[in-house]
Amino acid sequence: MTSRIAVVAINAIDPPRVAEFWAAALGWRVVEQDAAGVSIAPADASWPTIDVLPVSEPKTGHNRLHLDLRADGSSTDEEIARLVKLGARLVDVGQPADATWTVLADPEGNEFCLLSRTVQEVRSAS
Numbered sequence: 001m002t003s004r005i006a007v008v009a010i011n012a013i014d015p016p017r018v019a020e021f022w023a024a025a026l027g028w029r030v031v032e033q034d035a036a037g038v039s040i041a042p043a044d045a046s047w048p049t050i051d052v053l054p055v056s057e058p059k060t061g062h063n064r065l066h067l068d069l070r071a072d073g074s075s076t077d078e079e080i081a082r083l084v085k086l087g088a089r090l091v092d093v094g095q096p097a098d099a100t101w102t103v104l105a106d107p108e109g110n111e112f113c114l115l116s117r118t119v120q121e122v123r124s125a126s
Helices: 015-026 076-086 119-125
Strands: 007-012 029-034 037-041 049-054 067-070 101-105 111-115
Touching: 007 015, 015 029, 015 037, 015 049, 015 076, 076 101, 076 111
Parallel strands: 007 049, 067 111
Antiparallel strands: 029 037, 037 049, 101 111
16 A cells, blocks of 8 residues: 555645646646635546645745646747746756756745656657
8 A cells, every 4th residue: 555645735825826827837727716725636637636725924945845847748948938927937946057957936936847858758768
């Protein structure tokens, strides 16, 4: 027996805004929204889901856990541009200049990475 990731929780001052960003970034949809937060999930209702939960204080410091994404159906550069248009921003957390990932932050500063190889590149290499 093992455990399985069911939900990734993100704290936010403005849960609808952050949930909207992540839903658009991942091509997911809002499945539940109330005073306790906003839940988003893939269209096929598979796991994991993301719960965006309200907090009163802004994020401070570097994330201890973050998501790594891969572009799917577009180039990495095109995906960076799309994510920035959605509200992400490029950030420097001390990554090397030759890193094989790009560090971004969501609208409330939660860091995540876009890996340089796309989903299609990884699949064709397998």
